[in-house]
Amino acid sequence: MGLSDFNPSFGVKNADAAALYTDYLAQYDNVPMPLETSNGWCGMGTLIEAIKAAGSSDRGKIADALHNMDLGSDSFPLWYSMFEGIKFNTTGDALGRFNQNEKLGATAGQILKQFQNGKWELVYPVENKTADIIFG
Numbered sequence: 637m638g639l640s641d642f643n644p645s646f647g648v649k650n651a652d653a654a655a656l657y658t659d660y661l662a663q664y665d666n667v668p669m670p671l672e673t674s675n676g677w678c679g680m681g682t683l684i685e686a687i688k689a690a691g692s693s694d695r696g697k698i699a700d701a702l703h704n705m706d707l708g709s710d711s712f713p714l715w716y717s718m719f720e721g722i723k724f725n726t727t728g729d730a731l732g733r734f735n736q737n738e739k740l741g742a743t744a745g746q747i748l749k750q751f752q753n754g755k756w757e758l759v760y761p762v763e764n765k766t767a768d769i770i771f772g
Contacts, residue, residue, distance in 0.1 A: 637749065637750040637751070637759075639671075639747070640670075640748075640749050642717065649710055649714070649715050652715075653715035653716065657669065657716070660673075673716075674717055677715065678722075681713025681715075684712070684713070685705065685707060686702045689704075702724060705722055705724060707722040708721050724737060724738070725737075747760060750769060752767055752770060
């Protein structure tokens with residue numbers, strides 16, 4: 637059992653994302669996308685969106701675009717993420733941290749998966765589960 641931020645039964649958000657995921661599985665012998673791949677997609681997609689919004693490769697303009705970013709859950713970087721969106725904290729939180737994503741969502745962008753009968757099943761959040769959690 638383990639935390640993840642992607643499971644195809646919960647995270648494929650549109651036809652383009654589903655098609656790309658099918659291609660991914662074909663490329664990697666049907667091994668499901670791991671956490672690192674979905675995180676990489678989110679990170680690189682976020683930078684792509686910032687560069688597009690900046691309309692430039694200028695570092696300052698890209699930083700401004702990230703500062704002003706407010707993406708919804710259906711946006712390209714979040715195709716394989718459980719985040720509700722991407723909007724960076726630019727004023728600091730109670731712990732004095734800046735640039736944390738304020739749109740993680742109720743599950744903090746995480747799901748709980750358990751390996752059952754030879755495949756990964758989504759067991760939390762319960763409203764999206766593909767199987768009940770097995771204890772013991």
